[in-house]
Amino acid sequence: MNSCKTTTTKRLLISQQQYQEIKDRISTDHFVVGLQYAQESITQSTYNEDVRIFQEEFTLPMKRNLLGLLSIPVYVNHVLCHFILDTGAQISGIRTKCAKKIGIHKADGELGVGSVGGSENVMPGCIAEQLQIGGLEYHQKPMIILNDDTMSLRFGNVDLLSFDGIIGWDILSKLDFEMDDIAKKFKVLKNKFRFPCQNIIPGSFPTFLCVDEKNKLRIFGFDSGSKVSWIAEELILEKNLNVIYEGHAMGFGVHGTEKLPIKIVDRLYLHLDRANIVLKDTMSGRCNLFDGFRYDGVLGNQIFKGRRIRIVNSKNVVLLV
DSSP states (O other): OOEEEEEEOSOOOOOHHHHHHHHHHHOOHHHHHHHHHHHHHHHSSOOOOEEEESOSSEEEEOEEOTTSOEEEEEEETTEEEEEEEOTTOSSOEEEHHHHHHHTOOEEEEEEEEEOTTSOEEEEEEEEEEEEEETTEEEEEEEEEEEOTTTTOOEETTEESSOOSEEEOHHHHTTSEEEEETTTTEEEEOOOOOOOSOOOEEOSSSOEEEEEETTOOEEEEEEOTTOSSOEEOHHHHHHHTOOEEEEEEEEEEETTEEEEEEEEEEEEEEEEETTEEEEEEEEEEOOOOOBTTBOOSEEEOGGGGTTSEEEEEGGGTEEEEO
């Protein structure tokens, strides 16, 4: 049974030289401009974000569904909806049923979106006239339309996912925010602090710098839209990790379920910010998310279950306490 134990320890300090070397190595054009490309693929024109800020700081209730995914209330065209917080989604999306209910129509453009197994499917785009998240109001916001059939996990007549859409990294990457799994709150905050080092590489996917038990720097993505974490098969081979199972499992993403070959390793130790993370019975998965670059793994939201994680994008810092 996959599990994660996170405990507080001393802060991991990464030197500016180490940070810059890694940033220079992975900040390819595709890695940096991916968000803009995704939005302009849907609008079929140059996209300039139109956001009105009514409150710089606000708090929203945050709820875990039956599968451990985190959702918040949002308003789309002034209609109350519930969207999953999904840092692993390059662009935000809305389910077909919700789009029809609100009266959102397909846009001229579409977007190729990768599956959990690496295949790519083209998904239609749409433009939300208004999208309100707390004190932020977005106008003419490009999104993808999520197929209701593939984005459902049903038990009888009950959809276990029970959400209307996803808030992706296209929005979250512009904010300083905290997901508090203790108070069950999502908070957008105005940063007032200075930090001794940076540990996020800016780009079209959240990228954290950690170290392993031998104090070697490791590069992990962060996908809050997944409960569990996964690691690259190359990392398993490099570290000679103890493989306790080899076979297949069903993965789930925006294209629905997909049968995937996996290996499961006994344990992996990581240190991120002020947290020791022990991943137990962790599976391998796709970590080649960008051309010419491979992550060591991707962390799911299990790393801050019962805790708080703060992502300060304005300072390229993640805090895990």
